Amino acid sequence: MTAIQVILSFGLLLIGAYAYKKFRNSIVDAVTMGLFILAGATLVIFPDITSSLARALGVGRGVDLIFYFCILFFIFIILKLYARIRRLEQMMTKVIRNNSIAGAVKVSEKHVVEKEDKSQ
Amino acid sequence: MNLNHNLKNDGIYIIIPVFNEQQTIRKVVESLLVLHYNIVIVDDGSTDATEDCLVGLPVFYIRHEINLGQGAALQTGIEFALSREAEILISFDGDGQHQVADLARLIEPLLLHEANVVLGSRFLPAATTNISFFRKQAIFLGRAVHFLFTGLWLSDAHNGLRAFDRQAASVLELRENRMAHASEILFKLHSHQLTIKEVPVSILYSMYSKSKGQSVFGGIKIFLDILLNRIFE
Numbered sequence: 001m002t003a004i005q006v007i008l009s010f011g012l013l014l015i016g017a018y019a020y021k022k023f024r025n026s027i028v029d030a031v032t033m034g035l036f037i038l039a040g041a042t043l044v045i046f047p048d049i050t051s052s053l054a055r056a057l058g059v060g061r062g063v064d065l066i067f068y069f070c071i072l073f074f075i076f077i078i079l080k081l082y083a084r085i086r087r088l089e090q091m092m093t094k095v096i097r098n099n100s101i102a103g104a105v106k107v108s109e110k111h112v113v114e115k116e117d118k119s120q
Numbered sequence: 121m122n123l124n125h126n127l128k129n130d131g132i133y134i135i136i137p138v139f140n141e142q143q144t145i146r147k148v149v150e151s152l153l154v155l156h157y158n159i160v161i162v163d164d165g166s167t168d169a170t171e172d173c174l175v176g177l178p179v180f181y182i183r184h185e186i187n188l189g190q191g192a193a194l195q196t197g198i199e200f201a202l203s204r205e206a207e208i209l210i211s212f213d214g215d216g217q218h219q220v221a222d223l224a225r226l227i228e229p230l231l232l233h234e235a236n237v238v239l240g241s242r243f244l245p246a247a248t249t250n251i252s253f254f255r256k257q258a259i260f261l262g263r264a265v266h267f268l269f270t271g272l273w274l275s276d277a278h279n280g281l282r283a284f285d286r287q288a289a290s291v292l293e294l295r296e297n298r299m300a301h302a303s304e305i306l307f308k309l310h311s312h313q314l315t316i317k318e319v320p321v322s323i324l325y326s327m328y329s330k331s332k333g334q335s336v337f338g339g340i341k342i343f344l345d346i347l348l349n350r351i352f353e
Contacts (some may be wrong), residue, residue: 082348086348086352089297090295093188096185096186096188097184097192097196100162100183100185101182101199101200101203104180104182104200105181106179106181107174107175107177107178107179107181108177108179
């Protein structure tokens, strides 16, 4: 095992431990993360798998193949996160809007009411 | 206004989204009071004395807890006005760049049922504006983008002075909280096949309104927002 394989395996182990801590209440998330980490570990320990896959797809090196897939994956993740942020923003806007409309006042009347309150 | 219509002023709502407009808002509102329309101020989380400036004025005041953006404030005003049976809704800026004298021309086509929406334009004959060269070029790009997405070749883009009838206002449901709402309005109007008319209006930029308004380079951000709006609609 080379040094980089040790570092990457250790990194995957840490991510796995963190994921277990965070997702242990959600079986689907935990299993998904587990599968990802298992796949990652397999590719780290047996790099020839990616190399032969890369050659089959017309890419020179296995590392390059992983790099290309990572780019696609991160673009997908960014879009997913952006869509979620927009959804959250719309929900927040709706809550604030409903509250503010419920609290709408006619300023001139509010002023009169405040004056009456003070005089009592 | 000397028009044959049954609509009373009660059904006309002017919506003014404001954010930190203590310098101008009272003057703007006072100039509008002569029309005897309903005025709705949507305070988008101002941190200055905007609210205090309105004391004693016969206007509706709605306040967002936090700053959400002009689009969100406009939609809040629209929903409030619609809940009060508004028939005509006008969006008007609080920084003093819009002119009260233009409102009659703006709502006339709605009263005559010639259009569902009337947009103010700075570039039609009879319009006056002291717009800068760079802003004009940016607006040209905005017009081109709108044409690309809607097929509508308008004479202006992102002009905040507009009037909607109830039907048009009901379909807007703006989801773009910030400046891209101006484009979103056109997309929605187009997709609902509503009739749009442009009328010339006068927009006077002061140092103050320029500092409050969007910069020319902000246009690039708006363009990105529009693209994302198309993707995530």
